[in-house]
Amino acid sequence: MILSVTTLKDSAANVEKWVRRNLAGGIDHMVVFLDGPQPEVEALLEGHPHVTAVMADADWYQGVHSQGLNARQVVNAAVTSRLLGGMPWADWLFHLDGDEVARIDRTQLDALDPDARAVRLQTLEAVGRLRPERDPTLFKRLCSRDELRVITALGELAKPSNMRYFRGHTRGKSGVRPRPDLALGVHHVLDLEGERVERAEAPGLHVLHYESPSGEEFVRKWMALLSSGASVGQRGHRAAVAAAIRTLSRLDLDDEDRRSFLHRLYERHCADDVDLLQRLGVLVEVDADALQRSVDSSPEAVRQLRLLLERARPVQKRGFRPRGAARDIGDLVARLQEGL
Template structure:
């Protein structure tokens, strides 16, 4: 079976697109961890998720973190993904676990995954990014793919991008996301799969293994995302490759304008820094059209007793300290002995 792990805080329509698209795109079961279950709108998200037979919804409130909730979202995401990797590690039917965000949709060819050599522990999902337009009548269906040097040079010469690089062409990450065999001794980060020495694992790549990324795809989505960042204060972080855009957003956040006034300037920033030249990109044949909800995959069921065993393993780690499952950074490092203790606990469950 194929699994995803995601720590999310989003609107119900966006969560529905994320879930329905990934299940139609080849995923069998999704772990959706609500990062702020008490926040506005999250009750209806939880209610909907709990009706979905191929989703395990996990509210990560005070009880989940046992009073030790990491301040940084990136840390919480990594911890949650690696905890679930450990939960699945004892089940042979758990073939792959992908760590993805709530604004991403997984699309994989199961037959291709079956050809991955047994000695290769990880796979890479190539990114496709939704074209950013001021308004979409429905969900975006046109996506950008990573480009070669010639096409990047053409777009730069036409003034479509600021630099002839995929980092300038994409508004979000251009690296993609990884999946790992749950039984592999390693870690999942935001984008990569690492071994126990935190070196990148060997990965398998194929054009049919991809990720649709809905990064700031409309003016409204850009404002929604960055209004939340404005509310979080001047310590918010940004992808370094966004350069001038990131500097402008830092400056705007530092003005403490308040949500309503910040929205006006965020929309101006979207127009000047993020909105794509859709017509040019389509005329040049650089876009692909994809509607993920029209995927033909049907989620596969757990083997007999498998779901109950998985939930029992999950219940076994609920009261445990969670920071031990972080791959490790100074000040928030993983504790290998604690992880081994949880492994023993899971084997007994």
């Protein structure tokens, strides 16, 4: 089975679409850690044969909960990847965010060297429009240096850099062959020394990143981040936008003005000249709703997965983390897997 792990806070409508697209895109079973009470999402996922939802409250985190959203994501991915180590039905585990959809060519994945411990999904980022008529089906791929120079010369970029071209990450997302001595992180796989594991690459392995494809989604995302306790700090050229958003969240503004200013920030700093990029031939067309796929995850494997997560609830999570993991993590995982 190909599995995914996510720490999630979103609307039921967005989650329904996200689950459907990922199952069609190649994921067989999704582990979803609910980042706070979400009754409508819980009701949606309850009993879903291809989703395991975990209420990730303070009881689950055992002392890690207050360290911020990124820390919670890292812990949940690491716990899941280590727990699945050695389970014969767990072929790969990928970390996905709530705005990401895997597009996995199973033939390409199966053709990887058996010694490959990690694999990379290359990012395709949805184009950004202030008021799109529908969900995007055009995506930006990483561009060559020469392509970036042309885009810059035409006024779409301040400098020829994929980091500036993309609103979100360019590093892609990782998958791991689960084993106790490896921990899946947000973007990378790490060993017990905290070193990054080399990621294999192949065509047909992508992640569709719906990073703020509209002004409304930009507003929703940042409002959710601010309410989650996550830092809005960003590096590089995005720092100015993040600082403005941080200040807007603190000013005594009514909601209508705050949303209006966020829309203006989006239009000025995030929206793409889609017509220009399409005419240059640097966009990829992908309709995430067009793919149909029969998902066949083993009920017995799902039962074992849920039992493992239940057994792990009272266990201190610090020892599972990618860096500073307990040296006896293999023994702990073996005890949790006992009898399965």
